[in-house]
Each structure stands twice: as C-alpha cells, then as structure tokens.
Amino acid sequence: MADHAIPSQAQSPEPAPHPVASGTVPIRPRRGFAPHGTPQLSNVNRLGLFTLYMKEVRRFFKVQTQTIWAPAITTLLFLTVFTVAMGRSGRMVLGVPFATFVAPGLIVSTGMMQNAFANSSFSLLVGKIQGTIIDYLMPPLSEGELLAAILGAAVTRAVLVGLAIAAAMAFYPGVSLYMHHPWAVFWFGMMGSLFMGSIGVLSSIWAEKFDHNAAITNFVIAPLSLLSGTFYVIDNLAPLFQTISRLNPFFYIISGFRFGFLGRSDIGDTNTAVLHAALGLGVLNLALIALSYGLLKSGWRLKN
Template sequence: MIDQVANSKDEGNSSSENTAYFNVVRPREFGSVNFLGLKTLYKREVNRFLKVGMQTLLAPVVSALLFMAIFKLAFPERSDIAGIAFGDFIAPGIIMMAIMNNAFQNTSSSITIAKVQGNTTDFLMAPLSSLELALGFLAGGATRGILVGLVTMICIGVLGVANVSVHSIPAFLFYSIIASFMMAAIGLIGGIWAEKFDHLAAVTNFIILPMTMLSGTFYPITVFSEPFETLSHFNPFFHLIDGFRYAFTGQAEGSLLVGASVSLIIAAALCGACWAVLRSGYKMKA
C-alpha cells in the first residue's frame, strides 16, 4: 500500500514536471499577424542600410546632385520646357530616379548577400509567414528609397539649383510610395532569382537602367518621333516620373488617371508576385 502511494506521488510529480516542462517549451502563439516579427525584420532592413549611410544615403544624393550640376552646366541657355524652367523640369525626374534605384538596390542586395553568405535561415526559420517576409523586405526597401528621395529634394532646394516646392501633396505621396514599393518588389524578385551579383547587375544594366533613361527623366517624350513617342507611354517608369513631376510643376505629359491606375496595378501585381515566390520557396529553400 505504501509503495502504491509512493508510486502515485511519483507519477503525480512526474506529471507536474512534464506539464511544467511543456509549458516552458511550448512554441509562442501569434495572432493572424506576427507584428513583433514583422517589426523586427523591418528594423533589420532599415538598420542594415543606416549602418553604412555614407554608401547608401550620402552617395546616391551626391550622384543626383552631380546629375543636376552636369545638366545645368551643359545646357546653361536651355529654354523652358512647356513653360517650365529646365532645372525645375529635370529635378523631379532625378529625385524619382534616386527613389527607384535605392528601393531596388536595398531589397536586391539584402536577398543576394544573404544567399551568397548562406544566412537565409536567419529569416526563413523565424516564425514569419511568406506574406510577412514580403512586407518586411518591401517596407525596408521603400523606406530607403523614400529617405534618399527626401534628402535629395532637400539638398537640391537648399543649393538653389531648382525649385522643388510641392504643387500637389497627394500626388507627391502617392507616386513616392508606389514607385518605392514597385522597385523594391522588382529588387526582391531579382535578388531571389540571382545566384550571384553578376546576375543582379544584368537586371540593373539591361532592364532598370534602359527603362529609366527612356522614361523622360531628363527630357520630354515629345522629342521622340512616332512610333517611339507612343511606345514611351507603355513604359511604366514614364508614368511614375510624369506623375511625380506633376506633383512639383502642376503639368503632366500623359493622363494622370491612366498613369496612376497603371502604376498601382503593376505595383500590386509585383508585390503579390513577391509573396508568391517566397511562399513557393523558389531558390530559397534547399
């Protein structure tokens, strides 16, 4: 009888210990969205480029200012374009180019470096869904793009090389956000696809750069003869730059409604593609 009571106590103690053990090691339960994990990933992406601010923030601003200086010096007597001073015309295009390039570079370099160094498990093993991973990377890339654009705009205004007063705040915010997320999505997809930095450079040199330079960044697309002028309207970068230029000058070469709709649809489709690619594990999971 005593042995039975002792065994019963031992079993009870063992059961209590097991219960306590399982209470300790039970995986943390999250709601429908892991806000803590999403915030952590976003902070990781932001801190990653802030730690090398000379390279990621200052260098793009200097490049944008050099573009402004070169065009101002090369065309000192350049006449107004549709009643807009030449410097005021190209400044929004240069600012938008800085936003787009840096949003692309942030996500593409983040994923490519992680793959090359073999530390993709840092975020793949975290309790984050594919949608949360996509949002974290895209938000980090968009933050860098918008931040570089704001600093570039302030520097251009302070130096007095162009008038950067905002004509339409809604258009300014809309195109800044849409462009940064669109390019961050392209960078994320490109980074996942690329196996080395040469592949990423190919995306930049053969897709991003030509589309940017042929989008009316430094000139009105009316300088093209047909059918190239019409074909320019099929370049999504043209609508981004044209709408962003409208935010400063109040004038646009194309339809703002069509441009805003096309930009929104493409950005949403690319962000959805990022979620789908991460969910499939394409080139991310062994």
C-alpha cells in the same frame, strides 16, 4: 491534569523571492505588444515583422554615408552636368526653367527608385551566397510578413534618399520644388518605390550571384530609367519612340511625380488625366507583390 492545547499561531506566508536575487527578472512587454506567453488571436506576427523591418533598416543605416548621402551627391552632380549642358540661355520646358523641370525626375528615378531596388535585392541574395538564407526562412514569419518587412525597409530607404536629394536641391540655383499637387508627389513616390522594391525582391530570388543582379541593374533598370522622360518630354520624339515610351512604367512614375511639383506633365495637366496612371501603377504593384509572394511561398531558388 488535562493537557492544555497550545493555540497554533497562523503562519504568515513566506515572502516571495526578489526577482533579481532568484534570477527570474520579469520581461517587460514592448509597448503595443502583448506580454510574452499571452495567446493572441491575430494571425500577424507583429513583433517578428517589426524586428525584421528594423534589422533591414539598421543594416543600411549603419552605412548611411554610402546608402543615403552618396546617392544625394551623385544625383546633384547629374543635375549640375545636365543643367550646364542643356539649360543654358534660360531654356524653358513645360513652362519652367530646365533645372526645375529635371529635378523631380532625378529625385524619383536616380534617387528613390534605384535605392529601393538596391535595398530589397540585397538581403535575400547575400543570404543565398553566404549561406545565411536560413535566417530569413526559419523564424516564425509567414511569406507575407517577410515580404512586408523587406518592402517596408526598401521604401524607407527610398524616402530618406528622396528627402536628402530634395534638401540638397533646395539650395541649387534655379530649382524650385514647390508642390502644386502633394498627393501626386506622395502617391507616385510610394508607387515607384514599391515597384522597384518588388522588382528587387524578384531579382534576388532569381539571381544566384551578384553578377546576375548587376546585369539587371545595368541592362534593364538603368536604360528604362534614363530613357523614360527624365531629361526631356516625349513630344520631342518620333511617334514610334513615343509609343515605346508609353509602354514603360518608369515614364508614368516620373511624369506623375513631376506633375505633383509642376502641375504639368507628359501624361496630362489635370488630376483626372493623371489619375488613370496612378490607378494603373497601383494595379501593377499589386500584381508584382502577388508574384513575389507566390515565389517566396514556393521556395523557388531559396530552399534548394
């Protein structure tokens, strides 16, 4: 008798192991980023840039009492002292009360600009001193991405400090923060923050210890900031000192920011007059950013 072949039953495929049971949990890509392992044509490491930016932001935000709220209180004390000392008898400057005149300058100079410098000058310098600079140099980030993350965090801190100061000054008697030209408030605030952020990066590259950084703060930044028309109009100065003031970038940042609030300033009372200073600051910032990028790329005082 011929053997009857037993029909083979189609074998069903084995079920795939559960990802948790097998120890292979799928990694969900961050929203807005491609899945891990997916080739990208972009030359920008967006994930690395965002990660470093958030690291820098969280670093100063963890101590926000010192980095955000303390500058607001200090600036408010400046306003109180100078208003009491110089704003008596209803003193008017540029057609507004003295407190309203001095408030914008304090917001952008002692608040936003100085804190932008403090933030950007800390990261690389503390890395060099503690020997952790390799954490900035080894990740797959280009010099441009590294610079963008540091400057972005510096501007973020400057904006937060500026908002905190403005909120505190809004309740101060005699201060009006009505904006006549919002574009000038935004532009000169951003340009001032980028300017000081770039100076901070250059300072952290050059400095080898905290004393070097403190020397730049005390002997360069503080005099240029306080002697740039924060508390006065330069028309009250002698012609020589007016010329010196007009060579100071701080003067144009403070005057342009004040123009946004008051509609008047030392550099003009119209958008056209202030626009030249706005463009000049933009060009100056591009030059400083290019210099910072070149030094980062060369590794000067970073890789030796």
